Amino acid sequence: MKLVAGLWRRVRRTVVELVSTILTAVRGIAANRMRAFLSTIGIAIGVATLMTIYGLTAGLTSSFTRQLAALGSSTMYVSSRPWVIRGDWWKYRNRPPITRDDVAALRRRGDLLGAVAPVANAAAEVSYRGERIGQTQVQGTTSEYIDTSTLKIAAGRFLSPLEGAGTGQIAVIGSEVAERLFKQASPLGARISLGPQRFTVIGVLLPQGKAFGRSLDNIVIIPIDTFGRLYGMRRDMAIAVTAVPGAVFRAEDQIVEIMRTERGLGAGDEDTFSINRQSELLKIFNEETKALFGVALAVGLVTLLVGGIGVMNIMLVAVTERTREIGVRRALGARRRTILVQFLTESALVTMVGGAIGTAVGMIGCQVIDRVAPVSAELSVAAALGALIFSAIVGLLFGTWPAYRASHLDPIDALRFE
Amino acid sequence: MTALLELARVSRLYQMGSETIHALRDVSFTVEAGEYLGIVGSSGSGKSTLLNILGCLDTATSGSYMLRGEDVRDASDDELSDLRNREIGFVFQTFQLLPRTSALENVELPLVYRGVRAGERRRRAREALSRVGLASRMRHKPNELSGGQRQRVAIARALVTQPSILLADEPTGNLDSATGREILELFRQLHEAGNTLILVTHEPGIAAQCPRAIRMSDGQIVDDGPGARVVADAAVGVQA
Numbered sequence: 001m002k003l004v005a006g007l008w009r010r011v012r013r014t015v016v017e018l019v020s021t022i023l024t025a026v027r028g029i030a031a032n033r034m035r036a037f038l039s040t041i042g043i044a045i046g047v048a049t050l051m052t053i054y055g056l057t058a059g060l061t062s063s064f065t066r067q068l069a070a071l072g073s074s075t076m077y078v079s080s081r082p083w084v085i086r087g088d089w090w091k092y093r094n095r096p097p098i099t100r101d102d103v104a105a106l107r108r109r110g111d112l113l114g115a116v117a118p119v120a121n122a123a124a125e126v127s128y129r130g131e132r133i134g135q136t137q138v139q140g141t142t143s144e145y146i147d148t149s150t151l152k153i154a155a156g157r158f159l160s161p162l163e164g165a166g167t168g169q170i171a172v173i174g175s176e177v178a179e180r181l182f183k184q185a186s187p188l189g190a191r192i193s194l195g196p197q198r199f200t201v202i203g204v205l206l207p208q209g210k211a212f213g214r215s216l217d218n219i220v221i222i223p224i225d226t227f228g229r230l231y232g233m234r235r236d237m238a239i240a241v242t243a244v245p246g247a248v249f250r251a252e253d254q255i256v257e258i259m260r261t262e263r264g265l266g267a268g269d270e271d272t273f274s275i276n277r278q279s280e281l282l283k284i285f286n287e288e289t290k291a292l293f294g295v296a297l298a299v300g301l302v303t304l305l306v307g308g309i310g311v312m313n314i315m316l317v318a319v320t321e322r323t324r325e326i327g328v329r330r331a332l333g334a335r336r337r338t339i340l341v342q343f344l345t346e347s348a349l350v351t352m353v354g355g356a357i358g359t360a361v362g363m364i365g366c367q368v369i370d371r372v373a374p375v376s377a378e379l380s381v382a383a384a385l386g387a388l389i390f391s392a393i394v395g396l397l398f399g400t401w402p403a404y405r406a407s408h409l410d411p412i413d414a415l416r417f418e
Numbered sequence: 419m420t421a422l423l424e425l426a427r428v429s430r431l432y433q434m435g436s437e438t439i440h441a442l443r444d445v446s447f448t449v450e451a452g453e454y455l456g457i458v459g460s461s462g463s464g465k466s467t468l469l470n471i472l473g474c475l476d477t478a479t480s481g482s483y484m485l486r487g488e489d490v491r492d493a494s495d496d497e498l499s500d501l502r503n504r505e506i507g508f509v510f511q512t513f514q515l516l517p518r519t520s521a522l523e524n525v526e527l528p529l530v531y532r533g534v535r536a537g538e539r540r541r542r543a544r545e546a547l548s549r550v551g552l553a554s555r556m557r558h559k560p561n562e563l564s565g566g567q568r569q570r571v572a573i574a575r576a577l578v579t580q581p582s583i584l585l586a587d588e589p590t591g592n593l594d595s596a597t598g599r600e601i602l603e604l605f606r607q608l609h610e611a612g613n614t615l616i617l618v619t620h621e622p623g624i625a626a627q628c629p630r631a632i633r634m635s636d637g638q639i640v641d642d643g644p645g646a647r648v649v650a651d652a653a654v655g656v657q658a
Binding site: 009010012013015016017019020027325327328330331334335336337338411412415 | 470473475476495496499500502503504508510514515516517518527528530531532533534535536575579
């Protein structure tokens, strides 16, 4: 019982001291607002830098992930060149383009392949009764494309197998195109213009969002042959291919084999095509952003270090200024630890104020980037909270030396200090 | 009955470079509960060192200091802090109030270090301030109070923990003589109410008013007796 009572007394004393300490610290900072602000400005700049860069990286990542998601996570893209060329670009320069024959060969012989869809891209103006979009992405493909991508139909339908192969004047449009050309009205059955030609809208896609400031929903999908007639078939094409379930790796081998046979490559010849996947892009992107984030982190940390030293300096001044107060507190019964905690609390509060200012500035920075630049910057509540906790830690770290000095002053000397 | 405090052959040495300074030599005396003791001496007589040891701010180099039957010499820094909080009420020459802090909060401070909750703290601090006649000045900050009022706040702060000893170091040194007399009158009343007071001063006139006085010189006690007698003897150069 006695032990419990003693423990309870100690806990109560610690709590009472801590509450009083925090109140004192808050009042001290409020009384010296300008000084606290100036001393913590370095912390604020450091945190603002970190927050902005963090937000930018997070924004880039989510932009990129969103764009990649549209590619389908297990879809392979057969194209003449790899998506990411590292090193010898010349090697790929003279590769022949992907042709309809390649598509036909894959479709004919690929028993491990699910959907096989040629995809070609162009940019064009699209209009409907005076409403126009200056530049929209026009994609030529077949009905199977919907199975290789993450596209979803919101209204109407996608290209049918017959239409996809044919040269019909029909189109599936993205949600943004639908909105801008038709406002509230239903676009189904309407005839939109792509250049000189007219297309009947048969379907509208679900929104996919933005990536890198560009809408993924500003798109018009038309049958591949129609596309060829309109824009020419010589331009580079890709083939989106999915594997039948459970045959992902064997499917890739099969593609290589079919393509090599189709192109008449000998045993010693190199491939004249590349197989691309979303995951490779993601890997490269992650590597790049990691490097960027690393540099940013280093810059932010150096700023915080400088800011922390500034706070330490101010705290050392505060300890000297308040030597007599420390003496009085010690005379009245404050233990060394109490004084230590008091000064640690103060420096942590000062840096947290800096952290809060920095977070606010960082958030504004991200908003500005969002408005002005084509990339988005995203700041989460967790990031803001993390910044506050981090700045408190900086305060504790750089407050340790001043607080230690304060707590180890001799009470007699401290009381006599002039 | 054991004495409230008992010093036995207390010495305090300081090392100043290669020189050893004897601030206190073999000081022995006892104080009973309820006594009003003046410690008088010129500067450098060792009275400040003695005050620091009595106040548990410093410890003796040799000898023993028993405070309410507890040996202070072996106390750790934390234990000394707790002893100061529990047993000692300090009153300083320069008041030593926290600036920008109301009288009430200044008085509450020692109770914070005892872990007393805010409501109880406030109640006891009000009580202590009323005892020193400052009931109407509780919300004032030190810079809004006169010197005498500040010293009253400091006395309230010393009283609020109901310490064993009220230890006053030149409490009238920064006050004009009229205000000084008021403070001394307050001390007399506190003594009558049963408090134990030790007052350190260099002014013989003040020591003369103490029922008992100790005269210090060169780190030693040279006289111990009724205040008026000790002061009178000092004036004519008699050494006990």
